[in-house]
Amino acid sequence: xxxxxxxxxxxxxxxxxxxxxxxxxxxxxxxxxxxxxxxxxxxxxxxxxxxxxxxxxxxxxxxxxxxxxxxxxxxxxxxxxxxxxxxxxxxxxxxxxxxxxxxxxxxxxxxxxxxxxxxxxxxxxxxxxxxxxxxxxxxxxxxxxxxxxxxxxxxxxxxxxxxxxxxxxxxxxxxxxxxxxxxxxxxxxxxxxxxxxxxxxxxxxxxxxxxxxxxxxxxxxxxxxxxxxxxxxxxxxxxxxxxxxxxxxx
Amino acid sequence: xxxxxxxxxxxxxxxxxxxxxxxxxxxxxxxxxxxxxxxxxxxxxxxxxxxxxxxxxxxxxxxxxxxxxxxxxxxxxxxxxxxxxxxxxxxxxxxxxxxxxxxxxxxxxxxxxxxxxxxxxxxxxxxxxxxxxxxxxxxxxxxxxxxxxxxxxxxxxxxxxxxxxxxxxxxxxxxxxxxxxxxxxxxxxxxxxxxxxxxxxxxxxxxxxxxxxxxxxxxxxxxxxxxxxxxxxxxxxxxxxxxxxxxxxxxx
Numbered sequence: 001x002x003x004x005x006x007x008x009x010x011x012x013x014x015x016x017x018x019x020x021x022x023x024x025x026x027x028x029x030x031x032x033x034x035x036x037x038x039x040x041x042x043x044x045x046x047x048x049x050x051x052x053x054x055x056x057x058x059x060x061x062x063x064x065x066x067x068x069x070x071x072x073x074x075x076x077x078x079x080x081x082x083x084x085x086x087x088x089x090x091x092x093x094x095x096x097x098x099x100x101x102x103x104x105x106x107x108x109x110x111x112x113x114x115x116x117x118x119x120x121x122x123x124x125x126x127x128x129x130x131x132x133x134x135x136x137x138x139x140x141x142x143x144x145x146x147x148x149x150x151x152x153x154x155x156x157x158x159x160x161x162x163x164x165x166x167x168x169x170x171x172x173x174x175x176x177x178x179x180x181x182x183x184x185x186x187x188x189x190x191x192x193x194x195x196x197x198x199x200x201x202x203x204x205x206x207x208x209x210x211x212x213x214x215x216x217x218x219x220x221x222x223x224x225x226x227x228x229x230x231x232x233x234x235x236x237x238x239x240x241x242x243x244x245x246x247x248x249x250x
Numbered sequence: 251x252x253x254x255x256x257x258x259x260x261x262x263x264x265x266x267x268x269x270x271x272x273x274x275x276x277x278x279x280x281x282x283x284x285x286x287x288x289x290x291x292x293x294x295x296x297x298x299x300x301x302x303x304x305x306x307x308x309x310x311x312x313x314x315x316x317x318x319x320x321x322x323x324x325x326x327x328x329x330x331x332x333x334x335x336x337x338x339x340x341x342x343x344x345x346x347x348x349x350x351x352x353x354x355x356x357x358x359x360x361x362x363x364x365x366x367x368x369x370x371x372x373x374x375x376x377x378x379x380x381x382x383x384x385x386x387x388x389x390x391x392x393x394x395x396x397x398x399x400x401x402x403x404x405x406x407x408x409x410x411x412x413x414x415x416x417x418x419x420x421x422x423x424x425x426x427x428x429x430x431x432x433x434x435x436x437x438x439x440x441x442x443x444x445x446x447x448x449x450x451x452x453x454x455x456x457x458x459x460x461x462x463x464x465x466x467x468x469x470x471x472x473x474x475x476x477x478x479x480x481x482x483x484x485x486x487x488x489x490x491x492x493x494x495x496x497x498x499x500x501x502x
Contacts, residue, residue: 059400077404089401092498093419102415103405133498151405 003034005071006155006187007056012065014051015212025051027212029065038181038188040198043208044245049191050159052213056189057083057157069155079103081155082148086163090132090143097128099143103151118150121180138169145180158190162197174200178225195241196229207244217244284467289474292467301455305472306479308450309440312368313483316375317436323376324383324432325425331384332391333417345384353378353439357446371443371451378439379432386428390421423491423499430487437480452476 014026025048033039043049054060056067058077066073069081077083082103090099100115108114119128122142132140141162148156162170174197181188192198198205202221209216219241223234239249268286275285284292296302331338353374360370394417402416444453452472459468491500 057404059403077400077406079405083400083404085397087397089397091398091401091416091419093422093495094415098415102402102407102411131494131498 003037005032006035006037006069007033007189008068008071009056010066010068012052012055012062012067013212014048014055014060014062024212026055026062027214029213029215031206031215031218033187033189036185036187038190038201038203039206040190040192040202040204041206041208042192042195042198042241042245043213044210045193047208047211048213049193049208052208053083053157053159053189053191057081059083079151080153081157082151082153083157083159084144084148084161086160088140088144088164090140090147092132095129095131096124096135096143096146099132099147100128100150103147114150118146121149121183122146122176137165138173141165141173142176145177149180149184149186153186155187155189158188160192161190163192163194170194170197177201182225195238195245198241199234199238200227200229205241207241217241282464282466284470288467289470292465293471293475296455296468296471302475305450305452305455306475308448308454309444309452310479312371312443312451313375313433313436313440315368316372316440317379317433319372320376320380320383320432320436321429324380324428325387328384328387328425328428329391329418329421332388332421338388342388345381349381349385353435354442357443360443361446366448368448371440371448374439374443375436379436382431382435383425383428386431387421387425390424390428391417393424394420419495423496426487426490426496429490430484433483433487434480437476437483441476452479 009029009031012026012029013024015022015024017023029052041049041052051060055062058067058074058081061075068074091102094102096119097115100118101111104111104114116128119125122145124139124142124146127135127139132143135143162173165173178201188201190198190201199221205219205221206215207217207219208214219237221237223231227234229235229238242249272286275283293302296305327341331341356374356377357370360373364370364373398416398420402412407415440451441453441456444451445457448454452475456469456472459465459472490496
C-alpha cells in the first residue's frame with residue numbers, strides 16, 4: 001500500500017554554541033512520517049529529542065536542512081500541527097471551555113458546540129467551567145489534548161506527553177489517546193524515553209543515538225490494537241530496542 | 251468557630267496593647283497623653299458633629315482620584331514596557347531613578363505646580379502609587395512562562411486575542427499585587443500631604459488637633475482611623491486576589 005508522506009525531515013542539523021565552541025545536537029537527520037502514521041522516537045535523555053521536536057514543529061530553525069509538511073518547507077508553527085509537551089500549556093487563567101475555544105477563530109460557526117464536543121470526547125464533560133488548578137494532572141492532560149484536537153490539526157506532536165504523570169495515569173492516558181485516535185486519525189509524532197509506551201502506541205519506532213542525534217535503528221510495530229505489551233513478540237521487540245539503547249536485559 | 255480560632259490571637263494582642271497603653275497613661279499621670287477611653291470619647295465627638303466623615307471623605311476622595319489616575323497610566327505603560335523590549339530599556343532607567351524619591355520630597359514642587367488645593371495631594375498620590383504599579387505590571391509580563399506564549403504561537407491567534415487572552419490575564423495576578431502596593435503607599439502619602447497645607451482630611455485633622463489646643467485624644471483618634479481605613483482598603487484589594495482567573499498564581 002502506498003502511503004503519502006506527511007512529514008519529511010531532510011538532512012536536518014542543529015548545534016548550540018557553548019564554551020568549547022559549537023555543540024552539535026542534531027546531526028544530518030533524515031526520515032519520513034507517512035500520512036496517518038504514528039511514529040515514536042526514543043533515545044537516551046539529553047540526546048536532542050526535544051530539539052528535534054522543536055525543529056519539526058516549527059519553533060526552532062535548523063542550521064541546515066529542511067522540514068517539509070506535505071512537501072512544503074515549514075518555517076513557523078501553525079495550528080495544522082499542535083505540540084503537546086510534558087509540562088503542558090493549558091492556560092491557567094482560562095476555564096477548560098475557554099481553553100478549548102482559544103485556538104478556534106471567531107469566524108468559525110458553532111465553535112461553542114465544537115468545544116463542547118471535544119470536552120466530551122476526552123471525558124471532561126461537567127468540567128467545562130472549571131479552572132485548570134481545580135483539575136487533577138490527568139484531567140489537565142485531557143484538556144490539553146482536547147484543545148489540540150478541537151482545531152482539527154493534521155499532526156500531533158507529543159513530547160513526553162505523559163511523563164509527568166504517575167505510572168498508572170500514564171497508562172490510562174495512553175489508552176485514552178488510542179481510543180481518540182481510533183475515532184479520528186491523525187499523524188502523530190511522539191517523543192519518549194519509555195520504550196513500552198512507544199510499543200504500546202506507535203506504528204514505527206525510531207531509535208536515536210546519543211548526542212549528536214542520528215537515527216540508529218528503525219523498528220516496525222506490526223501488532224494490531226489493542227496491544228498487550230506483555231506478549232512474547234512485543235517483549236522481544238522491547239529487548240531489541242533496549243539493546244539499541246545500550247541496555248542488555250538478562 | 252474556625253474563623254474565630256484564627257483571629258483570636260490577634261484580638262488578644264490588640265487587647266494587651268490597649269491595656270498596657272491605658273496602664274502606662276494612668277501610672278505616669280500624664281495630663282496630655284490620652285487614655286484609650288478618652289480617644290473613644292473624642293472619636294464619638296467628631297462623629298457626632300460630622301467633621302469626622304468630612305475628613306475621611308476628603309482623604310478618600312484624594313486617594314481615589316490619585317490612585318485611579320495612576321492605574322490608568324501605569325497598567326498600559328507597564329504592559330507596553332513588558333512586551334516591547336525597546337520601550338523597557340529606554341524607559342526603565344528613568345523610572346528606576348524616580349522610584350526611590352520619597353513622595354514627601356515632591357511636596358514643595360507639588361505646591362509650586364498645583365497650589366494648596368486638592369490637586370497637590372492627588373499629584374503626590376499619583377507619584378507614590380504609579381511606580382510600584384509600573385514595575386509590577388512590567389515584571390508580570392516578563393515572567394509569563396514561555397510555554398504559554400508558545401502555545402499561543404502554535405494556534406496562530408490574532409494580536410488582539412494574544413493580548414486579551416494570554417498577555418494581560420497572565421500578568422494580571424502581578425498587576426493586582428502592584429495595585430495593592432500602590433494603594434497602600436497612596437494611603438500613606440495622602441495623610442502626609444494633608445499635614446502640610448490643606449483644610450480637610452485626616453492628616454489635617456491630626457495637625458489641627460494638636461495646634462488648636464493640644465487635643466491629643468483627637469490626634470490618636472485620627473491615627474487609629476487611618477490605620478483602620480488602611481486595613482479596609484487592603485482588604486478590598488485582597489478580594490481581587492480571590493478572583494478565580496488569578497488564583498492560579500497564588501495557590502502554589
